[in-house]
Amino acid sequence: MIEITNLSKHYGDIVAVDDVSFRVEKGEILGFLGPNGAGKTTTMNILTGYISASSGVVTIDGHDILEEPLEAKRRIGYLPEAPPLYVDMTVMEYLSFVADLKGVPRRSRAAEIAEAMRLVRITDVAHRLIGNLSKGYRQRVGIAQALLGHPEVLVLDEPTVGLDPKQIIEIRNTIRDLGKDHTIILSSHILPEVSAICDRVVIINRGRIVALDDVATLNDRSRATREMELTVEGPAREIVQRLRVVPGIIDATVLREKDGIVTLTYETEPDTDVRRQVFYEMARNTWPILDTHGLEATLEDVFLQVTGNVQTPTGGREA
Amino acid sequence: MKQTQAIYRRELNAYFKSPIGYVLLAIFIFVSSLFFAVNLLGYYANIASELNFMQGLFFVLIPILTMKTFAEERRSGTEILLFTTPVTTPQIVVGKYLAAFTLFLIMTATTLIHVAITVLLQGTVDVLLLGTYVGFILSGAVYIAIGVMISSLTSNQIIAAIVSVVIFIGFMLLEAIASLLGNFTTTILQNLDFLNLLSAAQEAAAGEAVTKAVNWINPATRLVDFSSGIFRLTPIVFLISITLLFLYLTVQVLERRRWTQS
Ligand SMILES: Nc1ncnc2c1ncn2[C@@H]1O[C@H](COP(=O)(O)OP(=O)(O)OP(=O)(O)O)[C@@H](O)[C@H]1O
Numbered sequence: 001m002i003e004i005t006n007l008s009k010h011y012g013d014i015v016a017v018d019d020v021s022f023r024v025e026k027g028e029i030l031g032f033l034g035p036n037g038a039g040k041t042t043t044m045n046i047l048t049g050y051i052s053a054s055s056g057v058v059t060i061d062g063h064d065i066l067e068e069p070l071e072a073k074r075r076i077g078y079l080p081e082a083p084p085l086y087v088d089m090t091v092m093e094y095l096s097f098v099a100d101l102k103g104v105p106r107r108s109r110a111a112e113i114a115e116a117m118r119l120v121r122i123t124d125v126a127h128r129l130i131g132n133l134s135k136g137y138r139q140r141v142g143i144a145q146a147l148l149g150h151p152e153v154l155v156l157d158e159p160t161v162g163l164d165p166k167q168i169i170e171i172r173n174t175i176r177d178l179g180k181d182h183t184i185i186l187s188s189h190i191l192p193e194v195s196a197i198c199d200r201v202v203i204i205n206r207g208r209i210v211a212l213d214d215v216a217t218l219n220d221r222s223r224a225t226r227e228m229e230l231t232v233e234g235p236a237r238e239i240v241q242r243l244r245v246v247p248g249i250i251d252a253t254v255l256r257e258k259d260g261i262v263t264l265t266y267e268t269e270p271d272t273d274v275r276r277q278v279f280y281e282m283a284r285n286t287w288p289i290l291d292t293h294g295l296e297a298t299l300e301d302v303f304l305q306v307t308g309n310v311q312t313p314t315g316g317r318e319a
Numbered sequence: 320m321k322q323t324q325a326i327y328r329r330e331l332n333a334y335f336k337s338p339i340g341y342v343l344l345a346i347f348i349f350v351s352s353l354f355f356a357v358n359l360l361g362y363y364a365n366i367a368s369e370l371n372f373m374q375g376l377f378f379v380l381i382p383i384l385t386m387k388t389f390a391e392e393r394r395s396g397t398e399i400l401l402f403t404t405p406v407t408t409p410q411i412v413v414g415k416y417l418a419a420f421t422l423f424l425i426m427t428a429t430t431l432i433h434v435a436i437t438v439l440l441q442g443t444v445d446v447l448l449l450g451t452y453v454g455f456i457l458s459g460a461v462y463i464a465i466g467v468m469i470s471s472l473t474s475n476q477i478i479a480a481i482v483s484v485v486i487f488i489g490f491m492l493l494e495a496i497a498s499l500l501g502n503f504t505t506t507i508l509q510n511l512d513f514l515n516l517l518s519a520a521q522e523a524a525a526g527e528a529v530t531k532a533v534n535w536i537n538p539a540t541r542l543v544d545f546s547s548g549i550f551r552l553t554p555i556v557f558l559i560s561i562t563l564l565f566l567y568l569t570v571q572v573l574e575r576r577r578w579t580q581s
Pocket residue numbers: 011014015016034035036037038039040041042043081189317318580581
C-alpha cells in the first residue's frame with residue numbers, strides 16, 4: 001500500500017533521512033520508532049507530499065506522490081506532529097472545512113463528521129472554539145481530521161502525545177480498531193506503545209533504518225536484557241551487597257530509601273530469571289520484599305540490542 | 320472548485336473572526352466619509368477625487384489586508400493541512416486571493432452610499448466616475464496580488480506587511496524615481512562619453528527611454544486613462560496580467576519552497 005524506495009532528504013549538510021526503504025502492506029499497522037531527531041517527521045512529511053525528498057520514490061497504492069499528488073493525497077489521512085488547527089474556528093466548522101478540502105460529498109458530510117467525532121470522543125466539544133481546547137482535545141481533533149474522507153492510509157505522527165493515560169489507552173484502542181480496515185503508519189518513541197498496537201516495526205536512527213522487525217521478534221530482543229525494580233524493608237547498603245553476589249545479577253543500585261524501606265533496581269544477564277534466588281536471599285536475612293516487577297525495556301535498550309553499540313543513540317546529532 | 324470555495328469561505332470568515340476585517344472597514348469608511356463630508360460642506364461632492372484619495376491609502380490598507388494570507392498559515396503550521404489534502408496550489412492561492420479581493424470590494428462598495436447621497440443632492444455622477452471606479456478596483460486587484468505574493472515569502476506577517484508597505488510606497492514614488500533615473504542616465508552617459516561618440520540628442524533619448532521603461536512597469540501610470548473616462552483595452556489587460564503574474568509567482572514561491580527547502 002505504501003512503498004518507500006531509497007528515500008533521502010538533506011538539509012544542507014544535515015542528512016535527515018538517509019536511503020530509507022520499506023513497504024507497508026494493506027491492512028497493516030506499522031510502527032515507526034526512533035529517538036528525537038531520527039527523521040520520523042521528515043519521512044512522514046515526504047510521504048504525505050508536504051515536502052519533497054532529495055532523492056527516492058514514494059508511492060501510495062501505486063500512485064507516485066510527486067507524479068500523481070492528488071490521487072495519492074486522496075488516499076492519505078495525515079496527523080502531523082503539530083496538529084494543523086485553526087484556532088479561530090469551532091471544531092465543527094474546522095471539520096466541515098477539512099471535509100470540503102478532501103472533497104467529501106455534501107450529503108455524507110454530516111454523517112462522516114459525526115462518525116469521526118464519535119471515534120475520538122470529541123462530540124461534546126463540537127461547538128467549542130479550537131483555540132479554547134486543551135492540548136489533548138486538540139490532538140483528538142487532529143486525529144478526527146485525519147479520518148475524514150475515509151482515506152485508506154493513515155499517517156499518524158506521535159498520535160498519543162499530550163493525552164492523559166486514560167485517553168492514551170482509548171486512542172490506542174481506536175487506532176487498533178481503525179487498523180482493521182486501514183493501513184496505518186504511526187511514529188512514536190515509546191516502545192510499549194508500538195508493541196501494543198503495531199504488527200511490524202521500523203526502527204530509525206539518524207535517518208537510517210537500524211531494524212525492521214515483527215513486533216514479536218522485537219519483544220524477544222528487548223527481553224534479552226532485563227531490569228527489575230525491587231522494594232524491600234531493610235538496610236540499603238547490605239541489600240545491595242547481597243544482591244550483587246546473586247548469580248545472574250550484573251548490578252544493583254538504590255533508587256530511594258525512606259523509613260527503612262528501600263527501592264532499588266537490578267539488572268540481570270540476558271534471559272535469566274533470578275526472582276526466586278532474590279526471594280530466598282532476602283528471606284534468609286528477614287528483609288521482607290514488598291514489591292517486585294520488571295521494568296519495560298526502553299527504546300534505548302532496544303537500540304543497544306539492534307545496533308549493537310553501547311553509545312547512547314539519543315542526542316547525537318542535535319547536540 | 321469546491322476546494323477553492325472552501326478556502327475562500329474560510330478566509331473571508333477569518334477576516335471577521337479577528338479584528339482585521341472590522342479595523343479595515345472602519346478605517347476605510349471613516350476616512351472616505353470624512354473626505355466626502357468635508358467636500359460636501361464646500362458644496363463640492365466629487366466621488367472621483369475621494370476614490371483617488373483612498374487609493375493613496377492603499378499602501379497601508381492593502382498590506383493589512385494581505386499580510387496574513389500565507390505568512391500566518393506557515394507560522395502556525397496549518398499550511399501542512401492545505402498541502403497534504405487533495406488540493407492544488409493554484410486552488411489555494413486563488414481561494415485566498417479572492418477572499419482578500421472580496422473584502423476589498425466590500426470596502427469599495429461602502430462609497431456607493433456617497434454616490435447615492437450625491438445623486439440625491441443633485442450632484443454630478445458621470446461616466447468619468449465609472450472609469451475611476453474601474454481604475455480603483457483594478458489597481459486594488461494588482462496591489463492585493465502583490466501583497467499576497469509577499470506574504471508567501473515569509474512566516475512573519477509583520478515583516479510581510481512592512482515589505483508590502485515599502486514596495487507600495489516605492490510604486491507611488493516610482494514616477495518621480497523614473498524621471499530621476501532618466502536624468503541620471505543622461506548625465507552618466509554625458510560624463511562617460513568624453514570621446515563624443517554619442518550626440519547630445521542620443522544621450523537625452525537614452526534617458527527618456529529609461530524613464531519610459533520604468534513608467535511602463537508602474538501600474539499607477541496606467542490608471543490616468545480611467546479617471547479621464549477613457550476605457551481602453553490595453554491598461555485593463557495590463558493590470559489583469561500583472562495580477563495574474565503575481566498570483567502565478569505566489570504559486571511558484573509556495574511550490575519552490577516545499578520542493579527545495581534547504
Ligand atoms: N527544516 C529543517 N531544516 C533543517 N534541518 C531540519 C529541518 N527539519 C528537520 N531537520 C533536521 O532533520 C533531522 C530529523 O528531524 P525530524 O523532525 O524528522 O526528527 P523526528 O524523528 O521526527 O524527531 P522527534 O522525535 O523529535 O519528533 C533533525 O536533525 C532535524 O534537526
